[in-house]
Amino acid sequence: xxxxxxxxxxxxxxxxxxxxxxxxxxxxxxxxxxxxxxxxxxxxxxxxxxxxxxxxxxxxxxxxxxxxxxxxxxxxxxxxxxxxxxxxxxxxxxxxxxxxxxxxxxxxxxxxxxxxxxxxxxxxxxxxxxxxxxxxxxxxxxxxxxxxxxxxxxxxxxxxxxxxxxxxxxxxxxxxxxxxxxxxxxxxxxxxxxxxxxxxxxxxxxxxxxxxxxxxxxxxxxxxxxxxxx
Amino acid sequence: xxxxxxxxxxxxxxxxxxxxxxxxxxxxxxxxxxxxxxxxxxxxxxxxxxxxxxxxxxxxxxxxxxxxxxxxxxxxxxxxxxxxxxxxxxxxxxxxxxxxxxxxxxxxxxxxxxxxxxxxxxxxxxxxxxxxxxxxxxxxxxxxxxxxxxxxxxxxxxxxxxxxxxxxxxxxxxxxxxxxxxxxxxxxxxxxxxxxxxxxxxxxxxxxxxxxxxxxxxxxxxxxxxxxxxxxxxxxxxxxxxxxxxxxxxxxxxxxxxxxxxxxxxxxxxxxxxxxxxxxxxxxxxxxxxxxxxxxxxxxxxxxxxxxxxxxxxxxxxxxxxxxxxxxxxxxxxxxxxxxxxxxxxxxxxxxxxxxxxxxxxxxxxxxxxxxxxxxxxxxxxxxxxxxxxxxxxxxxxxxxxxxxxxxxxxxxxxxxxxxxxxxxxxxxxxxxxxxxxxxxxxxxxxxxxxxxxxxxxxxxxxxxxxxxxxxxxxxxxxxxxxxxxxxxxxxxxxxxxxxxxxxxxxxxxxxxxxxxxxxxxxxxxxxxxxxxxxxxxxxxxxxxxxxxxxxxxxxxxxxxxxxxxxxxxxxxxxxxxxxxxxxxxxxxxxxxxxxxxxxxxxxxxxxxxxxxxxxxxxxxxxxxxxxxxxxxx
Numbered sequence: 001x002x003x004x005x006x007x008x009x010x011x012x013x014x015x016x017x018x019x020x021x022x023x024x025x026x027x028x029x030x031x032x033x034x035x036x037x038x039x040x041x042x043x044x045x046x047x048x049x050x051x052x053x054x055x056x057x058x059x060x061x062x063x064x065x066x067x068x069x070x071x072x073x074x075x076x077x078x079x080x081x082x083x084x085x086x087x088x089x090x091x092x093x094x095x096x097x098x099x100x101x102x103x104x105x106x107x108x109x110x111x112x113x114x115x116x117x118x119x120x121x122x123x124x125x126x127x128x129x130x131x132x133x134x135x136x137x138x139x140x141x142x143x144x145x146x147x148x149x150x151x152x153x154x155x156x157x158x159x160x161x162x163x164x165x166x167x168x169x170x171x172x173x174x175x176x177x178x179x180x181x182x183x184x185x186x187x188x189x190x191x192x193x194x195x196x197x198x199x200x201x202x203x204x205x206x207x208x209x210x211x212x213x214x215x216x217x218x219x220x221x222x223x224x225x226x227x228x229x230x
Numbered sequence: 231x232x233x234x235x236x237x238x239x240x241x242x243x244x245x246x247x248x249x250x251x252x253x254x255x256x257x258x259x260x261x262x263x264x265x266x267x268x269x270x271x272x273x274x275x276x277x278x279x280x281x282x283x284x285x286x287x288x289x290x291x292x293x294x295x296x297x298x299x300x301x302x303x304x305x306x307x308x309x310x311x312x313x314x315x316x317x318x319x320x321x322x323x324x325x326x327x328x329x330x331x332x333x334x335x336x337x338x339x340x341x342x343x344x345x346x347x348x349x350x351x352x353x354x355x356x357x358x359x360x361x362x363x364x365x366x367x368x369x370x371x372x373x374x375x376x377x378x379x380x381x382x383x384x385x386x387x388x389x390x391x392x393x394x395x396x397x398x399x400x401x402x403x404x405x406x407x408x409x410x411x412x413x414x415x416x417x418x419x420x421x422x423x424x425x426x427x428x429x430x431x432x433x434x435x436x437x438x439x440x441x442x443x444x445x446x447x448x449x450x451x452x453x454x455x456x457x458x459x460x461x462x463x464x465x466x467x468x469x470x471x472x473x474x475x476x477x478x479x480x481x482x483x484x485x486x487x488x489x490x491x492x493x494x495x496x497x498x499x500x501x502x503x504x505x506x507x508x509x510x511x512x513x514x515x516x517x518x519x520x521x522x523x524x525x526x527x528x529x530x531x532x533x534x535x536x537x538x539x540x541x542x543x544x545x546x547x548x549x550x551x552x553x554x555x556x557x558x559x560x561x562x563x564x565x566x567x568x569x570x571x572x573x574x575x576x577x578x579x580x581x582x583x584x585x586x587x588x589x590x591x592x593x594x595x596x597x598x599x600x601x602x603x604x605x606x607x608x609x610x611x612x613x614x615x616x617x618x619x620x621x622x623x624x625x626x627x628x629x630x631x632x633x634x635x636x637x638x639x640x641x642x643x644x645x646x647x648x649x650x651x652x653x654x655x656x657x658x659x660x661x662x663x664x665x666x667x668x669x670x671x672x673x674x675x676x677x678x679x680x681x682x683x684x685x686x687x688x689x690x691x692x693x694x695x696x697x698x699x700x701x702x703x704x705x706x707x708x709x710x711x712x713x714x715x716x717x718x719x720x721x722x723x724x725x726x727x728x729x730x731x732x733x734x735x736x737x738x739x740x741x742x743x744x745x746x747x748x749x750x751x752x753x754x755x756x757x758x759x760x761x762x763x764x765x766x767x768x769x770x771x772x773x774x775x776x777x778x779x780x781x782x783x784x785x786x787x788x789x790x791x792x793x794x795x796x797x798x799x800x801x802x803x804x805x806x807x808x809x810x811x812x813x814x815x816x817x818x819x820x821x822x823x824x825x826x827x828x829x830x831x832x833x834x835x836x837x838x839x840x841x842x843x844x845x846x847x848x849x850x851x852x853x854x855x856x857x858x859x860x861x862x863x864x
Contacts, residue, residue: 057440064441087298097324097326098272098320098323098324099272099325099387099390100320102392103390208326208350208352211352215391215392218392218394219391219392220391221391222389222390223390223391226389229416230388230390230391
């Protein structure tokens with residue numbers, strides 16, 4: 001009797017461990033389903049995309065609010081001419097400016113553009129927040145918003161990073177897509193043109209760029225996982 | 231003259247200059263860009279408002295400049311969008327780029343520039359209304375629900391994710407003014423549940439991009455909600471008919487049994503039933519006849535035979551100066567004292583016992599008692615008080631005349647004088663002097679002419695009175711009832727002197743001693759031979775016959791008969807005592823002499839009838855009249 005018990009116990013323990021581990025791994029992928037593995041992965045990618053898109057939408061909303069508030073209180077004079085001379089520091093990043101262009105571009109390139117944009121705004125946003133906090137330009141509301149905006153940009157970067165990794169693991173996009181450490185990203189981040197921007201221009205530029213990011217993410221999602229809400 | 235001419239010339243000049251203004255050519259007025267809109271974020275259109283044309287044909291041109299470029303371009307398409315518009319097609323449209331647009335109005339005289347407008351196409355998107363709005367009514371458990379579905383505007387490319395649209399719909403009943411709006415998010419269909427059956431509704435849908443303007447409302451889609459299924463109504467009709475049917479049956483059943491139901495629900499109140507009383511006679515108005523049955527034929531007594539009339543009374547009356555009081559144990563509950571006062575006396579204070587006749591006839595009483603008792607014969611009964619009465623109560627009873635209760639005072643006693651209720655040893659209740667005549671108890675033993683009814687004493691005097699010249703032989707029985715424990719005395723009064731009012735044949739020379747105290751005979755003990763040894767109890771109040779007080783008088787208990795009756799032997803009064811208390815002697819002699827006819831065999835046996843139930847109870851509780859004793863009941 002005892003001779004049987006030990007191997008049985010070992011097998012049982014092994015099975016329990018297997019189940020446990022598989023569960024854990026499944027949870028990493030945030031799997032909702034339990035059926036076919038391929039469907040599961042795509043579904044989880046769509047879920048990731050949705051979350052990222054929501055995040056970017058929220059970020060854009062904040063930037064929109066800040067911008068309108070800034071214009072309302074700090075630019076009463078409608079000096080529209082000066083705007084034309086505005087030059088965002090991210091203008092060197094080639095971004096598709098139309099639907100055809102955006103649909104023509106490769107998904108990897110699109111992903112890269114997103115990544116570059118997000119990378120380019122990390123420092124300026126933090127700087128902007130510091131400036132606002134220091135100079136007491138805005139009221140408390142504005143200061144909180146700027147901090148939130150900065151944090152969200154940061155988180156969005158991480159989220160997009162995860163999506164990229166997911167896509168790469170799934171083989172949706174090639175591994176040529178550079179991460180945060182890619183040279184393009186570094187180049188963009190090094191650009192110090194943003195330091196000389198005025199706060200109003202900075203807000204204006206970021207509002208636009210956040211819109212771009214959101215739109216690009218949507219396009220990417222509907223290109224990769226079109227069956228879920230496109 | 232010159233002046234007049236100058237004025238005229240001036241006037242002419244003025245006139246012409248004024249006229250000339252209307253027709254002069256000038257620069258065109260300043261045009262204004264009203265708005266620019268993009269329906270799908272791929273093309274956009276700008277409209278402007280022209281100013282005055284300055285009297286000359288004016289042309290308008292739109293120029294724009296893109297951000298970060300100094301090249302000025304002119305509007306590619308002035309026609310597509312209508313007059314005073316500029317349409318930018320896809321090739322010319324760039325998103326996320328600022329456009330600086332200016333309209334220039336030009337005529338022969340010159341050009342006028344409008345104010346520049348900067349736009350970014352992303353923020354001027356106003357899509358077309360949604361298309362193909364359909365409304366489907368469906369039934370969900372007899373409740374109508376509406377499903378509205380639509381398509382996004384054709385030009386807006388939502389499939390590629392280029393534009394994200396948010397929808398909103400509104401609905402209203404036909405003829406109403408107020409719309410009911412429902413935000414629908416990004417979904418392309420919507421369910422509505424709050425619908426009226428049989429109503430016609432209008433529904434409209436509109437959309438907007440996440441950062442843009444709302445579209446116009448789509449064209450109204452009409453739909454009608456059909457009425458509920460007739461099945462439901464038919465079911466209700468069947469139910470109604472059924473219930474009506476049942477209701478009718480119920481009504482009929484109730485009607486059939488209305489009488490019994492009435493009896494059940496409202497039981498008839500039993501009317502008063504007076505024996506011999508005929509309601510109908512009363513109703514008919516013949517009151518005389520109706521009451522005739524109530525009125526005893528032999529009442530008022532027509533006979534002059536007082537012996538027949540009178541119930542054997544023991545009436546005790548003590549005038550105020552006299553202190554003798556016959557106290558009588560009161561037995562309210564039990565009609566043991568049944569003394570019916572003599573008829574005609576009806577004053578409440580004193581009762582029938584108190585009457586002149588009584589006083590006068592007191593001398594006759596003693597003699598008559600026995601006769602009366604005799605006559606009463608079978609009717610007599612001795613009612614003994616219950617021993618349950620507490621001694622205290624009895625004391626009270628003795629000392630306080632029960633003025634207010636006619637029942638007690640002269641209750642009808644058949645022939646027997648009532649037994650005193652037992653008194654405690656320390657009480658000298660029966661012998662207490664009453665404070666007032668009201669306090670005195672009137673003890674009336676009356677022989678009833680009426681059918682024996684325990685408590686009926688319509689003529690009972692309310693008050694008690696002391697027995698005048700009561701010549702009692704008091705028999706007190708020890709409480710044979712072992713339970714009570716206290717040595718209770720049963721005081722028996724032979725109220726011989728009281729008994730009969732108006733009794734004839736009373737010797738005139740019999741004078742009642744003014745004060746007579748009640749005398750008690752106390753039961754000493756019960757010996758083995760079932761004899762109750764009695765001895766006279768001394769009384770404080772007794773004024774007459776002191777000698778008598780000291781003697782002990784016994785009534786020997788002869789025995790207990792079969793019916794649990796006590797047989798007492800009449801004590802023979804000694805001569806000595808008779809001398810002292812002549813009245814009493816006479817009384818007692820009267821007792822002896824009087825025809826205890828039926829008791830010839832026994833000298834004098836006091837027979838306590840079994841009707842008094844338990845002997846013990848009764849014996850302790852009331853008077854035992856010696857005369858009663860000597861009379862056999864049956």
